[in-house]
Amino acid sequence: MINKMIEKIKKTEAPIVVGLDPMLAYVPEHVQKKAFAEYGETLEGAAEAIWQFNKEIVDHVCDLIPAVKPQIAMYEQFGVPGIAAFKKTVDYCKSKDLVVIGDVKRGDIGSTSAAYAIGHLGRVQVGSREYVPFDEDFATVNPYLGSDGVNPFLKVCQEEKKGIFVLVKTSNPSSGEFQDQYIDGRPLYEYVGEKVAEWGTRCMGEEYSYIGAVVGATYPEIGKVMRRIMPKAYILVPGYGAQGGQGKDLAHFFHDDGLGAIVNSSRGIIAAYKQEAYARFGPEHFGEASRAAVEAMKADIRSALDAAKK
Amino acid sequence: MINKMIEKIKKTEAPIVVGLDPMLAYVPEHVQKKAFAEYGETLEGAAEAIWQFNKEIVDHVCDLIPAVKPQIAMYEQFGVPGIAAFKKTVDYCKSKDLVVIGDVKRGDIGSTSAAYAIGHLGRVQVGSREYVPFDEDFATVNPYLGSDGVNPFLKVCQEEKKGIFVLVKTSNPSSGEFQDQYIDGRPLYEYVGEKVAEWGTRCMGEEYSYIGAVVGATYPEIGKVMRRIMPKAYILVPGYGAQGGQGKDLAHFFHDDGLGAIVNSSRGIIAAYKQEAYARFGPEHFGEASRAAVEAMKADIRSALDAAKK
Numbered sequence: 001m002i003n004k005m006i007e008k009i010k011k012t013e014a015p016i017v018v019g020l021d022p023m024l025a026y027v028p029e030h031v032q033k034k035a036f037a038e039y040g041e042t043l044e045g046a047a048e049a050i051w052q053f054n055k056e057i058v059d060h061v062c063d064l065i066p067a068v069k070p071q072i073a074m075y076e077q078f079g080v081p082g083i084a085a086f087k088k089t090v091d092y093c094k095s096k097d098l099v100v101i102g103d104v105k106r107g108d109i110g111s112t113s114a115a116y117a118i119g120h121l122g123r124v125q126v127g128s129r130e131y132v133p134f135d136e137d138f139a140t141v142n143p144y145l146g147s148d149g150v151n152p153f154l155k156v157c158q159e160e161k162k163g164i165f166v167l168v169k170t171s172n173p174s175s176g177e178f179q180d181q182y183i184d185g186r187p188l189y190e191y192v193g194e195k196v197a198e199w200g201t202r203c204m205g206e207e208y209s210y211i212g213a214v215v216g217a218t219y220p221e222i223g224k225v226m227r228r229i230m231p232k233a234y235i236l237v238p239g240y241g242a243q244g245g246q247g248k249d250l251a252h253f254f255h256d257d258g259l260g261a262i263v264n265s266s267r268g269i270i271a272a273y274k275q276e277a278y279a280r281f282g283p284e285h286f287g288e289a290s291r292a293a294v295e296a297m298k299a300d301i302r303s304a305l306d307a308a309k310k
Numbered sequence: 311m312i313n314k315m316i317e318k319i320k321k322t323e324a325p326i327v328v329g330l331d332p333m334l335a336y337v338p339e340h341v342q343k344k345a346f347a348e349y350g351e352t353l354e355g356a357a358e359a360i361w362q363f364n365k366e367i368v369d370h371v372c373d374l375i376p377a378v379k380p381q382i383a384m385y386e387q388f389g390v391p392g393i394a395a396f397k398k399t400v401d402y403c404k405s406k407d408l409v410v411i412g413d414v415k416r417g418d419i420g421s422t423s424a425a426y427a428i429g430h431l432g433r434v435q436v437g438s439r440e441y442v443p444f445d446e447d448f449a450t451v452n453p454y455l456g457s458d459g460v461n462p463f464l465k466v467c468q469e470e471k472k473g474i475f476v477l478v479k480t481s482n483p484s485s486g487e488f489q490d491q492y493i494d495g496r497p498l499y500e501y502v503g504e505k506v507a508e509w510g511t512r513c514m515g516e517e518y519s520y521i522g523a524v525v526g527a528t529y530p531e532i533g534k535v536m537r538r539i540m541p542k543a544y545i546l547v548p549g550y551g552a553q554g555g556q557g558k559d560l561a562h563f564f565h566d567d568g569l570g571a572i573v574n575s576s577r578g579i580i581a582a583y584k585q586e587a588y589a590r591f592g593p594e595h596f597g598e599a600s601r602a603a604v605e606a607m608k609a610d611i612r613s614a615l616d617a618a619k620k
Contacts, residue, residue: 021422023425032437036437041438041439042441043434046434046436071418071422076430077425077426077429077443078434078441080394080397083390083393087389105416105417105418107415109481109548110482112331115384116383116386116387119383119387119388119389124353124356124387126334126351126352126353126388127342127351128351131352133386133387133390142415142417144453144489145477145482146482146486146489172459173458174455174457178456178502179454183491183493184491192488195487238419
């Protein structure tokens with residue numbers, strides 16, 4: 001799956017992932033109204049609204065990008081119907097040949113992590129039959145519990161040729177509270193990054209491992225260091241756009257050939273129609289606004305990578 | 311909710327939580343058969359089997375214990391129908407007046423953690439109406455992202471008078487890989503524990519804070535230290551029984567009055583009928599086997615606490 005993702009990044013010339021994190025407040029009123037007319041102002045109605053919102057955006061951007069990253073929390077907040085909308089979104093994106101990164105940030109003790117790994121990336125046995133419950137291509141994983149919380153994911157990734165992105169240095173302001181603490185002369189995130197590199201050797205695709213890492217765009221200097229520590233790990237870079245990361249900050253996360261990282265934008269793309277720059281599209285044409293925002297992001301990253309080469 | 315939990319612990323004289331972590335392999339054949347007869351060997355069939363299994367156990371133990379802890383991973387592995395069985399289990403346990411600790415180990419950046427907090431402990435707005443999506447009483451939270459990943463949970467806990475247990479030192483063998491690393495002369499888990507104590511001051515119940523901590527039974531010496539560092543935090547202690555923790559290891563986690571900790575057992579209770587000690591019940595009477603196992607666990611912990619007093 002890492003090979004497929006890289007191939008698609010090369011083809012689209014867009015090391016970009018669109019975060020499908022649909023807050024109800026992002027969903028234009030006409031979409032909400034239609035969903036509520038059918039299902040009422042219920043959890044089912046909310047789930048229908050975010051699913052229709054996602055579908056419209058995916059239809060407008062799927063030819064421009066290699067991957068999407070639905071954030072499961074935004075679906076989980078609507079209970080069981082929300083989770084059903086998550087699954088529908090995953091399936092639809094796969095039908096459009098997009099690589100799907102499930103932003104689930106799971107992680108637990110061994111036997112429990114195995115259940116998460118099976119649920120999100122693998123197959124579950126029911127009597128004599130097998131099912132693929134959520135069937136994302138990648139999942140994000142929290143490393144706080146150590147190797148035996150991560151190993152079950154590695155096992156399923158090996159079996160299914162899927163992948164994970166391990167949280168190393170997150171994009172949020174207080175990520176440093178624990179992640180930046182010094183251990184034997186280096187910060188915890190470096191130590192976690194070394195582990196990611198080690199885990200990754202057991203899961204190599206062609207050029208890159210399918211064990212990647214999350215390093216926030218908001219910490220470009222750290223990106224530089226982590227690029228060196230985990231040379232074979234793809235870096236998933238959140239925090240671009242709404243969280244404050246800019247194109248010029250991103251070059252450090254990439255190798256010189258323009259590979260090695262994939263940058264996420266969520267709000268900046270899916271709620272583009274609410275920004276002044278794209279207001280001309282109006283809420284009715286929010287999908288087109290998202291498309292324009294993807295094109296702008298692509299150009300921004302491209303020029304940052306070109307500038308870095310000079 | 312922390313006050314209610316403590317009141318129930320006092321009333322039942324059982325600082326015990328039963329982990330509802332139903333692997334399909336734990337579910338007796340007759341229960342599986344019945345579920346598959348109705349729904350086929352499908353995800354729905356698996357979900358029905360674990361739900362019926364849970365129900366029977368809850369019916370047999372609910373008068374003996376204050377709380378249950380469903381592990382969402384075990385449900386999530388069966389996809390959307392599994393999550394529906396999780397919700398059904400939460401609701402049923404609440405109808406039996408049990409305190410429900412959702413073992414979800416969620417945690418993300420601020421806005422995303424807010425969605426998790428709303429989904430599991432709070433209310434979500436849909437148009438002009440409000441819903442309680444999963445409605446657990448407590449949730450477990452992963453602290454790797456720092457304060458701004460935890461704050462949204464604190465906010466919802468304050469509003470709803472609910473609580474969380476923050477992962478401090480987990481019970482698994484490799485928990486030390488990151489959690490035991492030394493920072494300024496003390497291990498990371500102590501540093502996290504200090505934060506838990508700090509967060510807890512903003513969320514005080516009568517005697518204890520409703521911000522608790524997870525510290526594994528498998529590390530009793532650490533329990534002793536953490537008891538001191540977080541005097542007002544209730545400690546949720548996993549790892550008893552199947553994972554190797556024993557009654558005699560547990561006294562350190564408690565205050566002298568027998569409060570301050572609640573010990574989880576999952577497999578040891580719910581799959582008791584598979585153990586030699588309870589084989590006499592047979593798979594047909596697995597609920598009774600679970601009841602006997604709860605009684606034995608209660609006696610074990612009671613004698614450990616009594617021995618510690620001498």
